[in-house]
Amino acid sequence: MKGFQLLVAVVIALVPAGGVLDKQAIDEAFEKFIRKYNKKYTSTEERAKRRGFFAATLAQVFAANQERLDILGNGSDYVAGINSFADFSTAEFEAKMLCGYNPSISESSSPRNQSGISYTLGHTESIRLPETVDWVAAGAVGPPRDQGKCGCCYALQVATVAESHFQIRTGIHPMIPFSVQQLVDCSKSTGNKGCTSGSQRQAWTYVKSSGMVKESVYPFIAKDGKCKSSIVGSAANQCLAPGDIEAWFGVLPRSDDALMHKLAMYGPVPVSVHGSSARFRNYRFGVMTPQECGEGNLNHGITVVGYGKTPEGVEYWKVINSWGTSWGDKGIGYIQRNTKGYPR
Structure with missing residues (x-):
């Protein structure tokens, strides 16, 4: 599945050789997320909190895609991705x-x-x-x-x-x-x-x-x-x-x-x-x-x-x-x- 390989490549590109999402990669991905979904935050504190939730979601997405690659290879079916509520906390997501x-x-x-x-x-x-x-x-x-x-x-x-x-x-x-x-x-x-x-x-x-x-x-x-x-x-x-x-x-x-x-x-x-x-x-x-x-x-x-x-x-x-x-x-x-x- 070509689309799968491309999407995973995008996520993996954010990760350095050590396999850990670094600050710069997260910041760049967060800025793209804000622009794509026209996110508006009311304060610096709110923005920092949302970035933290986004970083956690991004890590989940990478881990899920990497696991499928490791187990099944590039032909894996399931693909995770970032969506409009990637900056929600777990509690907020469940409530809303x-x-x-x-x-x-x-x-x-x-x-x-x-x-x-x-x-x-x-x-x-x-x-x-x-x-x-x-x-x-x-x-x-x-x-x-x-x-x-x-x-x-x-x-x-x-x-x-x-x-x-x-x-x-x-x-x-x-x-x-x-x-x-x-x-x-x-x-x-x-x-x-x-x-x-x-x-x-x-x-x-x-x-x-x-x-x-x-x-x-x-x-x-x-x-x-x-x-x-x-x-x-x-x-x-x-x-x-x-x-x-x-x-x-x-x-x-x-x-x-x-x-x-x-x-x-x-x-x-x-x-x-x-x-x-x-x-x-x-x-x-x-x-x-x-x-x-x-x-x-x-x-x-x-x-x-x-x-x-x-x-x-x-x-x-x-x-x-x-x-x-x-x-x-x-x-x-x-x-x-x-x-x-x-x-x-």
């Missing part, structure tokens, strides 16, 4: 970029029914699934969104899935984006906490009773606001009216067959990952393994938008994140399939 707790529909990995949630086993013996599914290429998934410093991945997941399934079933082109901000502001009525934390289950409960409006009439502002009831209640604004969603179904946890079936037959599926993993946070491109995804608690939500296989035969899930286009391949990532049920 994650959902606060398990963002999945069910807070349990057990397949039992919970609060009206039905699980489907996904038996597909009599159904021949396609070798590849890509709802992005099919025009049923919008561009990756950026949640900014609002911990609302649950809202972005639900909006992404709802608008995608709406497009698939109606055939409307271009696709109509649904309002994320409506879920941030209004699903507090079902237990979510806006930009602090939330879960899909509570967001879907809200959508079932209240519907969803177009993003054009209720745009995303990446911060908490008061629910705009007059906009939400207007039939002219609603893509989904109250009651349009009768029920929702969870995919049996850790079942690749069930997830493939739902993707192929219905559309994108929201899943959970360990978003605190440094390698997931710093992902640039390639296929992530469970090592990159991490095995900690599930605290971030992404959406699976397809599956396939690389030319080398590596099976993957195609996912869309909510951290903007500086993460992954312009907001898109790939996670290895058939690896202990990742993602969950």
